[in-house]
Structure formats: C-alpha cells, structure tokens
Amino acid sequence: MPDLLQELLPEDLLPATRRALLHRLATGQAEGRTPSLVGAVVRAGRPVWTGARSMIEGHAPTPDVQYRIGSITKTFTAVMVLRLRDEGLLDLADPLEQHLPGTAAGRASIRELLSHAAGLSSETPGPWWERTPGSLRPELTDLLEEQPFRHPAGERFHYSNPGYALLGALVERLRGEPWGEVLRTEVLEPLGMTRTTLLPHAPHAGGFAVHPWADVMLPEPLTDTGAMAPAGQLWSTADDLCRWAAFLAHGHEKVLAPATVAEMRRPAAAPEGDWTASYGLGLQLLRRDGRLLVGHSGSMPGFGAGLWISEQDDVAAVTLTNTTAGPPCTAIAADLIATVAEREPRFPDPWRPLPEVDPELLALTGAWYWGPTALTLRLLPARELELVAVGGSARASRFVPEPDGAWTGLDGYYAGEPLRVVRYDDGTVSHLDIGSFVLTREPYAPADPTPGGVDPQGWQAY
Known part of the structure; x- marks a missing residue:
C-alpha cells in the first residue's frame, strides 16, 4: 500500500517543517488506528498547511470533507451568548431563570453555565444522548433531572453538557429563532464558514468504532441530538475550523470584538498555583511544555476533534478523525503547534515610534x-x-x-x-x-502625600 500522506496547500512553511507535520499525522493515524486523520495549521490568522492520512488506498480526505466536531460546538454557543451580552440583552451575572424560566437550573448564572461552574450534572438523564435521537428529549425539562445540581453553584468546575444545551435554548428565547439559524446568520455566514452545519452534507466522513483487540471496525450511528445540539452537534471541515481558529485568536468586527474574544480566552475564575488546566467562557485552557494553549477538544461517537491556539506564537492547529476512541486529537494538535513554533519561531513585530504623543x-x-x-x-x-x-x-x-x-x-x-x-x-x-x-516621584519624600506620613527626620544613616 503506498504512502497516502498528502499536502493540500501550497508551500508556505520550510520543507523540513512540512515533513515533520506530515510525520506527526502519519504516526497519529497509525498508532491511533483510525480510518482517517486530518490536520491543519494556522499562522498569523491564515492557514499555512493542511495534511491528511487515510486507510483508503489512493485517497485522503481534503480540507473540505466534513467531520463531526463534538464539544468544539460549545465555543460557537458561547460566542452567541456573548453577543447577547455585548448587545446589552443580558448580563453574565443574571440567573438563567431571568431569561429562560421554568428549568430546574434557573438559579445558576449565565457566567457559571458558560464556565461549567454551575454545579449541574455532566449528562442528561438516560438514555445516553450522544447515541440516541433528540426526539427522546423533546422538552427542556427532559434535559435535567428534578434535582440536577451535583455541586453548589460557583463552588467548582464540573463539566456539564446539559448546561450548554440550556445556553442554546437561552439564545433561541432571546433571538426568537432556532439556535441553528441564529448560528448561521450571526456567526457562520460573516466568517465565510459555509461547510459548518447541524447535519452532515457531502462530502463527509462516516464515523466508526475500532475494536480494541482486533483491526476491525463498526459503523457508529449518526444521530440528530435535538435540544442537545448546542453542546456537541456540529459538523465542520479543516478549512472552516481554520477560519474559526483565526477568529478565536483575533476576533472579527461582524461577529465579536477582539476584547470579548480575549475575555473568552482567560480563566473564568483565575486558578491558583501552578495550574495545568482551566476553563474560560466557552474555551478550555491547557499548559503544555511551557506553552499556554486555548481552544477545545471534541468527541462524539465515531469522531474526535481538537482546535488549539498558542497566542504567544500566533499559531493554531486543527485535528479531525473519524473513530470513537483513537488518536489523541488534543495532543496531536499541540504537537503541530510546537513543531511550527519551534522550527520557525514567530518574528516579532518591528519596532515603530508612536504615531502621536500627548x-x-x-x-x-x-x-x-x-x-x-x-x-x-x-x-x-x-x-x-x-x-x-x-x-x-x-x-x-x-x-x-x-x-x-x-x-x-x-x-x-x-x-x-x-x-x-x-x-x-x-x-x-x-x-x-x-x-x-x-x-510618588521620590521614595518617601517628606512633602509627598504618603499614607501614614513620613518621619520628619527623613532618611538617615544607622
């Protein structure tokens, strides 16, 4: 079987860098035992490399092939909520009940829901929502148990998929339109993300499970999760996710201001000590090999994905795969970032004098x-x-x-x-x-307005 690694963009990185990126994909696909693995790198806000590895002889997926991106969907939901905040339609300190009455999670604040600090259960009541149709949960009340809080609100981080479903319902309530339609008109269209959709559109990958002890595969169901869509429904492509990574790094005047996107990238509650993982407003934060990465992982039955950004290097990476348990997409994306950042370090902006001075x-x-x-x-x-x-x-x-x-x-x-x-x-x-x-302009000068005053004898030798 021939080597099926492909480069899918013109040369924009050094040949040795491109080969190292391709090699990382190749080892990820082989060791992860996945039907296919796609990777992409964004530098300074634009895609500079995309590659793919496939089990299918003579074919590897292009950057336009859709994969399911799982919880990367949450980053889109968070952006829509923050648009509402920036328009003055809500405050992040507002309790959910104020804008979306009638849920069992009404006392949780919008900020707590965005940062997974509301204390809500991680999952819906059974059956498992990721492999069953959303028609089994037709009402918002079906997303939570009667007592859905596992921890006091605001006390600790506890990842909650239903919490993001409620945020999607909040968007629908305040916009008066379905979540998916609001996403399309307010976010995807302005960014040119025409291949990011709620349901798959050809060409798209099929999702598979790979047997843990034998090289055989089983197709996974491709379900429409209904009201849980804001937590993990979306399908997207390497091309579109490169656009999304550039947006999450720099903002976009038609979607969300750079200052608000920067707010998403900060820990919602600054962690103490030498932390390695945290969560912002819809974004995960990781410290890896001395580098701070911001983004999100994603998984649904049959698929895995990662989107990560290094602000200090202005480099981002995307990974997409179509197996339930396979390549570590976050680790591979981090390695792609490190490969580019270390082999081709970012040039600093040239020094320039201020254009004017007061x-x-x-x-x-x-x-x-x-x-x-x-x-x-x-x-x-x-x-x-x-x-x-x-x-x-x-x-x-x-x-x-x-x-x-x-x-x-x-x-x-x-x-x-x-x-x-x-x-x-x-x-x-x-x-x-x-x-x-x-x-003050002097250290403890007698005439300075120092709180508590200054000894009248001033500085002395002892």
Whole structure:
C-alpha cells in the first residue's frame, strides 16, 4: 500500500517543517488506528498547511470533507451568548431563570453555565444522548433531572453538557429563532464558514468504532441530538475550523470584538498555583511544555476533534478523525503547534515610534515609587500605560484609558483597579493613585502625600 500522506496547500512553511507535520499525522493515524486523520495549521490568522492520512488506498480526505466536531460546538454557543451580552440583552451575572424560566437550573448564572461552574450534572438523564435521537428529549425539562445540581453553584468546575444545551435554548428565547439559524446568520455566514452545519452534507466522513483487540471496525450511528445540539452537534471541515481558529485568536468586527474574544480566552475564575488546566467562557485552557494553549477538544461517537491556539506564537492547529476512541486529537494538535513554533519561531513585530504623543502623558513616564519600591511607567500605543517593577517582584500591570481620564488595570494584581493622576491646584502632578496605593516621584519624600506620613527626620544613616 503506498504512502497516502498528502499536502493540500501550497508551500508556505520550510520543507523540513512540512515533513515533520506530515510525520506527526502519519504516526497519529497509525498508532491511533483510525480510518482517517486530518490536520491543519494556522499562522498569523491564515492557514499555512493542511495534511491528511487515510486507510483508503489512493485517497485522503481534503480540507473540505466534513467531520463531526463534538464539544468544539460549545465555543460557537458561547460566542452567541456573548453577543447577547455585548448587545446589552443580558448580563453574565443574571440567573438563567431571568431569561429562560421554568428549568430546574434557573438559579445558576449565565457566567457559571458558560464556565461549567454551575454545579449541574455532566449528562442528561438516560438514555445516553450522544447515541440516541433528540426526539427522546423533546422538552427542556427532559434535559435535567428534578434535582440536577451535583455541586453548589460557583463552588467548582464540573463539566456539564446539559448546561450548554440550556445556553442554546437561552439564545433561541432571546433571538426568537432556532439556535441553528441564529448560528448561521450571526456567526457562520460573516466568517465565510459555509461547510459548518447541524447535519452532515457531502462530502463527509462516516464515523466508526475500532475494536480494541482486533483491526476491525463498526459503523457508529449518526444521530440528530435535538435540544442537545448546542453542546456537541456540529459538523465542520479543516478549512472552516481554520477560519474559526483565526477568529478565536483575533476576533472579527461582524461577529465579536477582539476584547470579548480575549475575555473568552482567560480563566473564568483565575486558578491558583501552578495550574495545568482551566476553563474560560466557552474555551478550555491547557499548559503544555511551557506553552499556554486555548481552544477545545471534541468527541462524539465515531469522531474526535481538537482546535488549539498558542497566542504567544500566533499559531493554531486543527485535528479531525473519524473513530470513537483513537488518536489523541488534543495532543496531536499541540504537537503541530510546537513543531511550527519551534522550527520557525514567530518574528516579532518591528519596532515603530508612536504615531502621536500627548505631552502630558509623556511627562508621566519614568520612575515612580511605592514607598521604597522602584517602578517605571511607560507610555504604550492607544494611550495605554504600563507599570513595570525595577528588579524584584513588585506588582506590575498594564492600564487602559477610560473616558473619564482615569485608567483601568488590564492584568496582574491591579486588574480592574483604577489608576488616577492626582494633581495640585495649579495642575501639576502630585502622585498616582492605584486603588488607594500612592505612587510618588521620590521614595518617601517628606512633602509627598504618603499614607501614614513620613518621619520628619527623613532618611538617615544607622
């Protein structure tokens, strides 16, 4: 049987990189014992490589062949909910009951549902929804048991498929249209994702189970999950998922602003310590080999998928396979990212001077002191400020400007905290105030407004 590896895009990576990517797919398909495996890489927002491996002699699936993507569907549902939030139709702190009354999960907040922190059961009451038709669960009340909470809301992460079905029903209630139609008109069409659908459209792969102890296969049922669709129904292609990965990395003015997409990529509740896995608003977060990956895995009977993004490298990878239990799609996607990022590291953007500068902001730059701790304030594009420690591990942050003349912390300890420039009556700068922390131009100068005052004898030798 000939080697059936195929390259499906023009040369855009170095030959050695492309061969390494193809080799990873080949080993993934062989070791994972899957009928087919498709991989794709996106760099700087555009696809640069796609490859495939198939068991069928003389044929490998193209980037236009549909596969079922399972829980990657949840990322689409989250985007639709956040569109509602950005339009002012709901607040993430709202309880579900406020907008979708009559469910047993009404006290859970929308944010908790998005981040799997509502404490809801992982699955619906039987029979197992992934292999049975949605007609068995015609009503929303059929998605949950009478007492569906497994944990107190907000206490811990507990993955919930019914929770995302309820979010899809919330979209339907507020839009007045079926979830799938809202998805098509508000998300898929603006992004040009014409091959992402609720039900399969040819050409599409068939789903199979592979026997654990023999090289034989069994077809899996291709079910329409009905009301559970927002949790895992979608079919898509490598081409379309490359577009989706670019969107999740950079946003799109017609779908969701870059700032909101960035909000999705952050842990919904910042984990403590040296964490390896977390969850944002509809997106999984993983730390792997020193790299932070954001995206989602997906599986349904007969299929597996992975879509992962490394922001620091501006590289994303997609994997699609058509077996129930086979290649580790997340691990393979992570390896594709690492292959490109390490063999062809990202070039930094060229340094450029600011296009314009406000003299008053420029005058704020330079050394500042929080008591005896030295920091520097730098001016960034778009009137942003960056507070940086001079050695040591002092608190640092970036700040974005607000219409009232203050700034708000973007990250670090001061995330969400206000930074204000306090001036004397004559307009000159007295100090900076960051959520009651006073930063002055000298360390504990007698005339500075230091909380608690300064010893009148000043600095002394002992």
